[in-house]
Amino acid sequence: KGKVLVATGWQDICTQFHRVHPDSARNCLESDTLLSDGVEPGTFRTYRCKNGMLDVVTPIMVGGRHLGNLFLGQFLFEDEPPNREGFRVQAHRYGFDETAYLAAYDRVPRLDRDKVRVVMHFFMQFAGIISRLSHGNLQLARALIEQERWRTALIKAREQAEAANRAKSTFLATMSHEIRTPLNAILGFAQVLVRDPGLTSSQRDGLVTIQRGGEHLLSLINDILDLAKIEAGRMSVQSAPFDLPRLVADTAAFFKPGAQERGLELHLETPGVPRMVIGDKLHLRQVLINLMGNAIKFTLAGRVTLRVAPAGGDALCFSVQDTGPGMSPAEVARLFEP
DSSP states (O other), X not given: OOOOOSOOOOOHHIIIIITTSHHHHHHHHHHHHGGGTTOOTTOOEEEEOTTSOEEEEEEEEETTEEEEEEEXXXXXXXXXXXXXXXHHHHHHHHTOOHHHHHHHHHTSOEEOHHHHHHHHHHHHHHHHHHHHHTTOHHHHHHHHHHHHHHHHHHHHHHHHHHTSOHHHHHHHHHHHHHHHHHHHHHHHHHHHHHTOTTOOHHHHHHHHHHHHHHHHHHHHHHHHHHHHHHHTTOOOOOOEEEEHHHHHHHHHHHHHHHHHHTTOEEXXXXXXXXXXXXXXXXXXXXXXXXXXXXXXXXXXXXXXXXXXXXXXXXXXXXXXXXXXXXXXXHHHHTTTOX
């Protein structure tokens, strides 16, 4: 309906000119509604607004209904010649201060076409996750599986980035920083909703799962930022106190919907495990999520067990056991390869 729900990075040419003047504001409303109509889920459309700048849109569909969009704009392509004369005419048409308006035009980002495609590919995946989460626990479980596939693709992209030059690493770090902004907003809204006293137990459990999934996605985005540290030789293991049983329980709960959908028993065994330990909570959680995700993915029937037990002295042994087909000798030989 043209209402902006969440926005970041507005351009001066929008906030100080187009969104202020009633005629140009109507152009913005038309661009955000009519021109986003009919875009198929999983695709995006690039268009030029009546106000002369570019925007890109991908839809958010819930139950076959078009309820919203994710936009990237306003911007201009860097390979386009400047159109200062056209914007000068536009300034006169709406009565804008020409000098200030053209200065705002000069500040509009000039984006590379490939960069736009990369960003919109993520937005399309993100829009799909939002749509599926809105259908309840069954659709939520499917969305988490889709997120796992996306996470695997992200790891592959990270491996490719490690072999690229410094400029590409800088680009990835910059994009990750931009992606965190809307994700933090979504996590904030989920945190507010989960406190609603009118929620049913099932609704609250669903929101908590959304929070945990979003937090994991945020940790993966932070991993991309670690690439720069890896190249600089500054990557280190963190050591801090944390509640180990809670970490293990939260990790198991993250996979509970996926295990239930596949008809698997999910067991958690922590005999004799201390409550508070010192270690790298973030990377430990990532390792456990990798192992649990693979166990559930490749187990067709039976059970998956996450076990933590004392291993002598101050050491603890973490293991994930499943009733799946296991790994071939060739696969085992590749376990610790880059």
